[in-house]
Amino acid sequence: MKTELIFPTPVWKFDNVGIDRESLTDFVYYVRKEDPEGRKQSNSGGWQSQDFIDSVMDNNPLKSIRDAIMERAYAAADEFGFNDYSLKMINMWININGKGASNHLHTHPGGVLSGVYYLKLPDCCFGNLSFIRDLNYSQMKEYWGDGDNVHRWEHMNETEHDVFPEEDQLVIFPAWLQHAVGTSAGEGDRISISFNITAFSNHYHEIYPSR
Numbered sequence: 270m271k272t273e274l275i276f277p278t279p280v281w282k283f284d285n286v287g288i289d290r291e292s293l294t295d296f297v298y299y300v301r302k303e304d305p306e307g308r309k310q311s312n313s314g315g316w317q318s319q320d321f322i323d324s325v326m327d328n329n330p331l332k333s334i335r336d337a338i339m340e341r342a343y344a345a346a347d348e349f350g351f352n353d354y355s356l357k358m359i360n361m362w363i364n365i366n367g368k369g370a371s372n373h374l375h376t377h378p379g380g381v382l383s384g385v386y387y388l389k390l391p392d393c394c395f396g397n398l399s400f401i402r403d404l405n406y407s408q409m410k411e412y413w414g415d416g417d418n419v420h421r422w423e424h425m426n427e428t429e430h431d432v433f434p435e436e437d438q439l440v441i442f443p444a445w446l447q448h449a450v451g452t453s454a455g456e457g458d459r460i461s462i463s464f465n466i467t468a469f470s471n472h473y474h475e476i477y478p479s480r
């Protein structure tokens with residue numbers, strides 16, 4: 270028997286990115302102080318900043334993490350098979366999830382690659398990043414059942430996959446992959462920085478010379 274795993278889903282992880290987290294954390298709390306309301310998106314509880322756009326980040330402390338992300342996003346897109354392309358960060362935003370905060374299931378429409386950088390984590394019990402398989406695949410559980418009917422849960426049959434965050438870790442994934450953030454139960458802030466990246470062809474101007 271030869272088993273082919275078709276349609277694998279890439280989630281790219283980069284440990285020890287090497288960001289100056291102390292100064293970036295200071296900036297995060299400064300942004301929250303200036304805009305204590307923030308905005309409401311996928312977050313349940315917690316605080317989320319407004320969007321930072323690419324041009325703004327050239328001139329603020331997010332530049333270092335933006336540049337580190339873009340370098341690694343090119344490695345991810347290369348592996349994805351992209352050819353003659355350029356990437357551009359569409360937006361970036363800050364999340365501070367305290368005790369009891371979480372993010373409900375969502376995708377990031379409008380981008381190609383999305384991801385998150387973990388700036389600061391509590392000592393314990395912060396929410397994991399949970400990726401959820403397409404609903405049509407989840408039908409396996411409907412047909413065959415759960416728990417005792419399967420002798421192991423792994424990449425072949427799992428319908429949910431958790432990533433356990435680490436400080437100074439970057440995770441990049443396809444923007445259309447459904448994900449959620451579990452509830453933080455520990456004391457202290459879970460600070461993450463999320464982003465969307467789009468891709469465009471380097472031949473764009475040949476195809477559309479007037480643009």
Ligand SMILES: [Fe+2]
Binds near residue numbers: 375376
């Ligand atoms: Fe997200």
